[in-house]
Amino acid sequence: MARKFCVLCGREEGEFIGSLCVDCYIKTKEIVSLPQSIKGKYCKLCGAEWVNGKWIRSKDKTLTPVESIIYREIGKKIEVDPNVEEISYHIENIWKDVNGHTFVTLNIEGKIRGKPFTLTKVVDLNIERTLCTSCIRKKSRYYEAIIQLRFKEGKFDAKKRTVFESFFTDDIIDSLSDVVEGKEGVDYYFINKTVAKKLVSNFTSMVKDVKIMESYQDETIRNGKKFAKLVISVRV
DSSP, X not given: OOOOOOTTTOOOSSOEETTEEHHHHHHHSOOEEOOSEEEEEEETTTOOEEETTEEXXXXXXXXXXXHHHHHHHHHHHOEEOTTEEEEEEEEEEEEEOTTOOEEEEEEEEEEETTEEEEEEEEEEEEEEEEOOHHHHHHHXXXXXXXXXXXXXXXXOOHHHHHHHHTTOOHHHHHHEEEEEEOSSEEXXXXXXXXXXXXXXXXXXXXXXXXXXXXXXXXXXXXXXXXEEEEEEEEEO
């Protein structure tokens, strides 16, 4: 029976992948393939990222928007040799060349047939800093709904305001375009009326003896459809 050997280095012992020993296989094959370029965009004000046609906020607060985009795109587009048993990768450095173009250096580690390998890859970055829809609306003071917080005693009640605002989640805060405090109460301007209605629903489900009134203002007709600002009076 003919003895097996590596066609490159002549090694006769150890494991082989085809006609190569594991060491030569790692040295000569493209074990990991990454995209030449990573494209994306994020909001320079709030950090939201453009993903699958909509703006989303990353839940991982340990990453910058650029890092989050890099890891997401690498995860979708990385191609790995079928003989790879383990693999991990991390950002080593984000840098610019003399022309000001941005690149990322990635360190990749893994194992093939128990043999560890380390690779370094450089990928071109084409990531745009822009404004998301929410931040554009906030800057222009756009709103779809107003919640008018009023008090039954007829005068401002800071404690009741605190109770109401304790129901504010991150999504609710993100939807606020303005807050106006007056003698009679507080007006909260929301860029999304669905968020405003959800806030009121959550509040009234937990707090009793609250009077709610809904009305509309600034009604217009566009393409045969009615549009109007929702006004919700919340009296506590």
